[in-house]
Structures are given as structure tokens and as C-alpha cells.
Amino acid sequence: MIAEDIRQVIIDILARIAPDEDLSDLQDDVAFREQMELDSMDFLDIVMELRKQYRVQIPEEEYEQLISMSSTVSYLMPRLKDVESPA
Amino acid sequence: MSKDFLKDAKDHYDVIVIGSGLAGLTSANILARAGYSVLLLEHHYQLGGMATWFKRRNGHIFDISLHGFPIGMIKSCRKYWTQEIADSIVQLKGIRFENPQFSLRTTFDRQDFTNILIKQFGIEEQVVQEFFDTARKMNFYDDQSMNTRELFQRFFPGRDDVVRLLMEPITYANGSTLEDPAITYGIVFSNFMSKGVYTFEGGTDKLVGQMKAEMEKNGVDLRIRCLVERIEVDAERQVTGVVVNGRRIGCNAIVSNANLKQTVLKLVGEEHFDSEFVDETRAVRLNNSSCQVYVALTPGESFEDAGDLLFHSEHSGFDIDAMLRRDISSRTFSFYYPKTRPGSDRHLVVSSTNARYEDWADLSEEDYQKSKADLVESTLDCLQQYIPDIREKVDHVEASTPRTFKYYTRHLQGASFGTKFEGLNVSKSLPEHIQGLFHAGSVGIIMSGWLGAVNYGVIVSNNVDKYLTPAPAQV
Numbered sequence: 001m002i003a004e005d006i007r008q009v010i011i012d013i014l015a016r017i018a019p020d021e022d023l024s025d026l027q028d029d030v031a032f033r034e035q036m037e038l039d040s041m042d043f044l045d046i047v048m049e050l051r052k053q054y055r056v057q058i059p060e061e062e063y064e065q066l067i068s069m070s071s072t073v074s075y076l077m078p079r080l081k082d083v084e085s086p087a
Numbered sequence: 088m089s090k091d092f093l094k095d096a097k098d099h100y101d102v103i104v105i106g107s108g109l110a111g112l113t114s115a116n117i118l119a120r121a122g123y124s125v126l127l128l129e130h131h132y133q134l135g136g137m138a139t140w141f142k143r144r145n146g147h148i149f150d151i152s153l154h155g156f157p158i159g160m161i162k163s164c165r166k167y168w169t170q171e172i173a174d175s176i177v178q179l180k181g182i183r184f185e186n187p188q189f190s191l192r193t194t195f196d197r198q199d200f201t202n203i204l205i206k207q208f209g210i211e212e213q214v215v216q217e218f219f220d221t222a223r224k225m226n227f228y229d230d231q232s233m234n235t236r237e238l239f240q241r242f243f244p245g246r247d248d249v250v251r252l253l254m255e256p257i258t259y260a261n262g263s264t265l266e267d268p269a270i271t272y273g274i275v276f277s278n279f280m281s282k283g284v285y286t287f288e289g290g291t292d293k294l295v296g297q298m299k300a301e302m303e304k305n306g307v308d309l310r311i312r313c314l315v316e317r318i319e320v321d322a323e324r325q326v327t328g329v330v331v332n333g334r335r336i337g338c339n340a341i342v343s344n345a346n347l348k349q350t351v352l353k354l355v356g357e358e359h360f361d362s363e364f365v366d367e368t369r370a371v372r373l374n375n376s377s378c379q380v381y382v383a384l385t386p387g388e389s390f391e392d393a394g395d396l397l398f399h400s401e402h403s404g405f406d407i408d409a410m411l412r413r414d415i416s417s418r419t420f421s422f423y424y425p426k427t428r429p430g431s432d433r434h435l436v437v438s439s440t441n442a443r444y445e446d447w448a449d450l451s452e453e454d455y456q457k458s459k460a461d462l463v464e465s466t467l468d469c470l471q472q473y474i475p476d477i478r479e480k481v482d483h484v485e486a487s488t489p490r491t492f493k494y495y496t497r498h499l500q501g502a503s504f505g506t507k508f509e510g511l512n513v514s515k516s517l518p519e520h521i522q523g524l525f526h527a528g529s530v531g532i533i534m535s536g537w538l539g540a541v542n543y544g545v546i547v548s549n550n551v552d553k554y555l556t557p558a559p560a561q562v
Contacts (some may be wrong), residue, residue, distance in 0.1 A: 017166065039159075041542055048549050051556055052121055078203060 005085045006073050013049045026057050028069040054083055061067070092312045092332060099337040100126040100308070102551060103329055104228045104344060105315045105354070108136025108274045108496075109537065110527040111344030112298055113167055113544030118342075119305040121552055122555070126338070127307050128331055131495055135295045136344070137503060138537070139495075143483050147383040150429065151487075153259060153439055154286040154421050155179060155396050156537035160283070172297050177288045181394035185472075187403045192394060195256075205329050208249055212336040218242040235272040236265035252404035255398050257541070261420045261535045262374040262441060262504035265405075271508060271531065278538065284396065290428045310330040317526065318343070318354045326523040336476030340523040344544075346498045347371065347510050348416070350526055351517070364520050367512050374504035375527070376489035378447075380438040380466040384484040389434045390474045393422050399469065412446075418469060436474070438466045444489040444500035449531040459486045504536075505529025518550065525551055 001009075011023055011034050014032075021036045043066055050056045056079050058065075065075035096354045101123035104115045111127065112134065119125040133139060139151045139441070165173035167504055196220055204210045221242075243249040250265075257263055257275055287294045317330040318341060328337035328406060343350040345509040351357070357365045384390070401415040423435040446559060450458060463486050470477050493501035511531035520527055527547035529535040534543040 041163065041166075041545065044546065044549055048121075051552060055556060056160060057553060057556070 001080045001083050001085050003077060006080055008074055008086075009050075009053070010057075010069060012045070013046055017045050025082060026069060028073075031068050032068075054080060056080065059076050065081050092310055093334055093336075096308060096310065096334075096336065097124070098128065099328075100124045101338065102126070102340045103128065103336065103338040104342045105136040105318075105329065105350075106136060106344030106528070107309075108132075108528060109138050109540035110529070111543045111546035112295075112343065113134070114342045114344070114527050114548045115307045116302050116305060117167055117296070117387075117545060117548040117559075118551060119302065119307045121548075123555065125307045126313055126336065127309050127312040128329070129309075129311050130497060132311050134299060134309070134311065135291065136439075136496060138291055138295065138540075139490075140291045140295075143383065143485075145383070145386060147433060147435065147483055148290060148292060148431075149383070149435060149437060150291045150421075150423070151379070151437075152291065152537065153396075153419065154423075154427075155182075155260065155284040156286070158282040158285055160538045163545070165536060167541060167545055168298060169301050172287075172294065172301075175293070175297075176285050179284045179286050180237070181392065182256070183394040183397040184252060184418070185397060186251065186400040187475045188251060191252075191377070194283055195279070197280050197437070200252075201279060203252075204249065204481055208246070208252070210243065210246075214242055222273040222280075223277040225270045225277070227365075227458075231268040231270060233269040234266050237505065238269040238272065239265070241510060244293060245329050247404045252401075252406055255400070255417075256396075259398065259439065259441070261539070267508055275536070275539075286395075286427075288427070288429065293428075315345070316353060317356075318350070320355055320359045320521055320524075323402060324359060324521050326521060330389035336389070338523075340525065340548060340555055342525045342527050344458070344526075344528045344549060346373075346502065347506055347514050347526055347528065347530055348373070348499055349497070351513070352483070355521060355524070360520055363552045364513075364516075367509075371513055372507040373498075373500050373502040374506060374535075375441050376444050376487070376492050376501035377503045378440045378442040378462060379487045380463055381483075381485055381487075382436040382470065382477070382481060383483040384434045384480045386432060386478060388480040388482075390422075390477070390480070392424075392472045393420075396421055397473065399472075403462040415464050417441075418466065419471070420470065436470060436477075438470070441488050444493070444502075447490050448500075449486045455488075455490070459488060462488075501507045505531075505534075507531065514559075519555070523554065535557070 014023055018036055026035060043063055045057050048067060066072045102118050102125045104111045107127055107129040115125050115127045137152050140148055142148050160171050161176045180194045181192060183192045191203060193203060201215050204215045205212050231283045239250045263271060313328050313331050315331045318326060319328045321327050326341050328335055348371060352369045397420040399420060402416040419436045419439045425431050463484055467478060489501035492503055505528055508531040514526040514530045525547050527544045529540060
């Protein structure tokens with residue numbers, strides 16, 4: 001997957017976690033938490049969803065890499081590079 | 088021949104969940120939803136653990152767990168259960184305090200508390216805001232050396248009326264005391280104080296019924312009246328299965344929603360652990376238990392709006408010891424109106440008090456029955472202040488004690504809020520000692536109560552899923 005695909009995967013996950021948030025104007029370089037109401041349980045949901053969909057194991061000490069969209073995408077890029085892009 | 092409650096159960100599951108408290112139910116649901124085969128074992132004939140109810144003649148239904156949880160429950164129910172469950176959560180707006188120091192009614196949110204603290208208690212607005220901000224910013228990873236007493240001392244020195252207002256509901260909600268770390272108070276308090284107190288419209292029976300339906304949809308194999316006798320561990324300290332109702336069933340992982348100490352010391356057995364861990368487990372303090380009195384009005388009878396939750400005390404000052412004593416001077420009344428269970432015409436009251444197991448454990452049968460009868464009488468006397476003609480309207484009344492809670496939940500000493508703070512470390516580190524063994528249940532205040540139990544069930548499910556997920560195939 002390329003960066004754009006990974007971004008869409010994260011957007012889809014966020015849309016399920018926070019159905020009332022408007023994600024169309026999400027700023028990639030600003031922390032998720034400053035733009036929407038996300039608590040630590042929500043971050044756990046992102047981790048669980050990534051493991052379920054792509055078997056990506058994210059250790060607890062690396063959860064902080066998921067702070068914003070751009071940091072999440074760059075963290076996941078090497079881990080998801082062999083996953084095929086969605087059709 | 089007795090009925091086989093394990094009829095057609097398989098010989099092996101990915102995950103076995105022991106106990107169906109909210110943490111156990113949530114773990115079972117999430118893991119089944121993630122595709123694992125899950126067996127849920129409950130010793131009682133009803134699911135829910137402390138989130139439970141019972142029925143009496145004339146169609147009365149009593150809820151056990153204090154109604155009232157934070158707004159976060161809406162989100163957790165939507166994410167980990169169903170939209171339908173989340174949609175049945177409604178706010179309780181009438182929270183009352185009646186004690187020798189003050190009498191007030193609040194919607195129990197930050198704004199209302201701020202007004203009350205400024206106008207009724209004469210606290211400066213800046214101090215109130217600073218207190219709320221400090222409590223809200225407290226993080227699980229912060230310094231744990233300050234206790235709750237010191238936190239209050241810092242902001243409201245010498246004001247035990249303020250301490251009472253801010254502490255009493257939390258003590259009733261999860262058994263915490265002034266000696267517990269301030270962060271546990273800060274986290275729970277800010278959860279509650281942000282936007283008020285909530286409950287399920289339709290009652291606990293409806294909630295657990297909806298949870299059961301969802302678990303069945305997700306493929307959980309649900310078994311009631313199944314008492315786990317032993318957790319089986321091999322020489323490599325890895326779980327291999329359980330013995331339940333005399334039958335062995337294998338599994339790759341176990342989530343124990345049984346009491347933490349019981350899980351380690353009884354179900355697994357101390358011979359399977361290092362001695363330091365056994366000592367650490369033994370040192371974990373249990374939380375207190377409860378007494379409750381259930382009062383149902385004759386069908387057709389009613390009472391005027393008395394609020395939803397009422398914190399009543401005859402004691403001057405906030406005093407945990409007095410709250411626990413058998414000669415009760417503090418009670419929480421939960422008032423149930425027909426709106427609680429739409430379609431019902433019933434008015435009910437449940438009185439809850441914190442209590443110590445040892446005060447009830449060794450009574451002779453005669454003394455025990457007499458003490459229960461005294462508890463009922465003193466509760467009705469007290470209730471007359473709020474519902475003057477209650478004695479003429481009562482159709483059914485009965486009491487439960489720490490012995491009752493022990494019998495139904497099988498928790499050591501009938502503990503109604505699990506363990507104290509130090510239990511969390513033991514609970515979290517359990518999988519490091521026995522591979523594949525996880526604990527989810529009320530430990531350490533934060534992971535207690537309605538929301539804490541659900542969320543801890545999710546956190547543990549994440550660890551189970553991580554444990555059971557094979558590493559990605561190498562290309």
C-alpha cells in the first residue's frame with residue numbers, strides 16, 4: 001500500500017470510532033486529539049483494528065506514533081508496504 | 088439425573104472466559120467478534136455478575152448495581168456492544184445530598200458543581216476551576232504518592248463539607264477512600280463530573296438481555312450454572328484448559344473475570360507461580376462489600392419526585408469508617424419510577440450501604456436473620472423522611488448482605504468493588520507469569536464500576552488478541 005491507501009484505511013477506522021466527527025477537513029500534521037474527541041480507548045481501537053485487518057503488531061510503547069495522521073502513515077508505511085492496495 | 092449444562096460444548100476453544108461480569112461479557116463479545124471461538128462460563132443461572140437484577144411476586148424487578156455511571160458509557164457501549172444499547176442510555180438529573188452539613192440537589196456536572204461550590208459553599212471561583220482542571224489533567228502515569236485526602240487538603244483546607252460533597256458519591260460508586268491515590272480519584276471524578284450521571288432505560292435485565300443477544304449473534308458459546316473448579320497449567324506455565332462441572336475443556340487462552348486473588352491462589356494454585364508473585368497477590372487488599380434493602384410499592388401506589396439518587400447521612404463530616412459500620416448512618420437511595428422501565432407502573436427504592444464482610448460473616452442464623460430484619464426496619468424509618476407514608480405503601484421489602492453478595496458472585500468476602508489499587512499491577516502482570524492467562528475485572532478503582540469494567544474488558548481483549556495473533560507471514 002502507498003501512503004494514500006494507508007491514510008484511507010485510518011480514515012475508515014476513525015469514521016467507525018467517531019461517527020459524529022467530520023473527517024473531511026482533518027489536518028494531517030495536527031494531533032488527532034486536538035481536532036476531535038479521542039481518548040486512550042479510541043487509540044486502542046485503532047491498534048486492534050490494524051491488527052485485525054493487517055496483522056500489524058504495535059507494541060504499547062509505540063502507541064505514541066499514532067498521534068497524528070502524518071506520523072501514523074509514516075509509522076505504518078514500512079509495515080504495510082507488502083500489503084496490496086485495495087482495488 | 089442432573090441436567091448437563093455443558094451439553095454439546097466442544098472439547099476445545101480459542102478462548103475461555105470465566106465469569107460473566109461486565110468485563111467478562113465485554114471480553115467474550117469482542118473476542119468472538121474478532122473471529123475467535125469463545126466459551127463463556129458463569130456459575131450463576133443469570134449473566135451479569137454485579138450488573139444484575141432479581142424478580143419478586145407481583146412482577147417487581149429490582150436492579151442490584153447502583154444506577155448511575157459516567158457519560159463515557161454511551162461511547163463504550165456503541166463501540167464494544169451495539170448502537171441499540173448505547174441509545175438506551177439516559178441521564179439522571181436529580182442527584183441529592185441530605186446530611187447534617189448541607190441539603191442540595193444537583194445535575195452532577197461541572198457547571199452545576201461550580202455554581203454550588205461558589206454560591207452555597209463560598210469557595211472562590213478560581214479555586215474551583217483550578218481543582219477541576221487539576222483533577223481532569225490527572226493521568227494514570229502520573230506520580231502516585233499524593234493521596235486523595237492531600238488533594239482535598241491542598242484546595243479546600245479544613246472544609247470537610249466540601250470533601251463530603253466531592254467524595255461521597257465516588258465512595259458509593261466504587262468504594263474508594265481518602266487514602267487511595269489522588270489520581271484514582273481524579274480520573275473517576277472527571278469522568279463523572281464532565282457531563283452528569285447516566286443509566287439504562289429499561290433496567291439491567293433489558294441491558295443484559297441485549298448483550299446476550301449480541302454475544303449469541305457473534306457466536307459466543309454461553310453457559311450458565313457452570314462453575315470452574317480449576318485452571319489447568321502445564322509444566323511450561325502455559326494455560327491448557329479448565330475443569331468445569333467436572334469436565335475438562337481445552338483452550339489457548341483464558342480471561343478470568345473471577346476475583347483476582349481467587350484466580351491466582353485458588354483456580355490456578357500458588358504452586359504454579361514464583362513466590363514473590365504469590366506474596367504480591369496475597370498482599371492485595373479486597374474492597375468492601377455492601378448491604379442493600381429493596382423496597383417495592385404496591386402496584387398502583389406511587390411517590391412524589393424524590394430525585395434519582397440520594398446520598399443520605401446522619402453523620403457529621405465525611406467518615407469512611409462510619410459508612411462501613413453495621414449501625415448504619417449513611418445510605419444511598421436509588422429511586423426508580425415507571426420511566427426507568429417504560430411500560431411499567433412501578434415505584435421502587437433500593438437502599439445501598441457499604442459494609443464489611445467480617446461484620447456479617449460469623450453471625451448465627453438467628454442473629455443473621457434478626458440483623459437483616461433490623462436493617463429493613465431502620466431503612467424504612469430513614470426512608471420516611473423522603474416518602475412519609477412509605478410503610479403504608481410497601482408491598483415487598485427484603486435485604487441483602489455481604490453474605491448474599493458472596494453467595495451470588497463468589498467473590499472473596501463478597502467484595503462488591505473488586506480489589507484496591509495494588510490489584511491492578513497483579514492483574515496486568517498475570518500473563519507474564521502464566522502464558523495465555525489474563526484477568527479482567529474490578530481492580531484498583533479505575534478499572535471498576537460500570538464503565539471501568541467494560542473498558543478493562545476491552546483492554547484485556549486487546550492483549551489476548553495480540554497473544555493469539557500469529558506473526559505476519561514472512562515473504
